[in-house]
Amino acid sequence: MSTFFVGEGNIGSAPDFQEFTSGNDEPRRLLRLNVYFDNPVPREGGYEDRGGYWAPVELWHRDAEHWSTLFQKGMRVLVEGRTVRDEWEDSEDNARVTFKVEARRIGILPHRLASVSMREKSSDAAPSGSADKASTGNSRKGGRAKS
Structure with a gap:
């Protein structure tokens, strides 16, 4: 069972990249992040974190x-x-259960960024959003995708 998730947080450690071979197909690529999803509550002159939590985030792309x-x-x-x-x-062979986030998208927010630079567009670059269509089968053509 899974639940739709949207959350904002801070990356807590260096990203982990892994590649898995799958027969003759192109290898599958995994990016793992450890993210602290905070819950800032306004307080006198600032914010207080109430009920934040760490969660592993996985993005296959x-x-x-x-x-x-x-x-x-x-x-x-x-x-x-x-x-x-x-x-x-x-x-120690103890059964454990956690919840992880299987990400569809991870966006960088501008907090603490000093600059942003873009590389030149290559002819083999996929148009924005095409990875989502390929991986999920959803197309946004003609309006919102059906749930």
């Missing part, structure tokens, strides 16, 4: 390796995806 060089510890991000129950065993 062909550009994951490149994105692992863009994301940095401390960077503010907006994550859209779904939460998924993740069952595993610790080093």
Whole structure:
């Protein structure tokens, strides 16, 4: 079971990139982030964090390796995806359960950024949003995608 998720938070450690071979197909690429999703509540002259939490975030995408060089510890991000129950065993063989976020999109927010630069558009670059269509089968042509 999963639940739609949108959250804003800070990356807590260096991104982790992994590549997995799958037969003769193109390898699958995974970007893992550890994100602290805070809950800022206005207080006298500032904000107080109430009820924030850490969550592992996974993004499977062909550009994951490149994105692992863009994301940095401390960077503010907006994550859209779904939460998924993740069952595993610790080093002492105890059953553990956590929730992770399987991201569909991760956006960099401008907090603390000093500058932004763009590379030249290449002829093989996919148009914006095409990765979502390819991976989910959704098309936004003609209005909103059906749920």
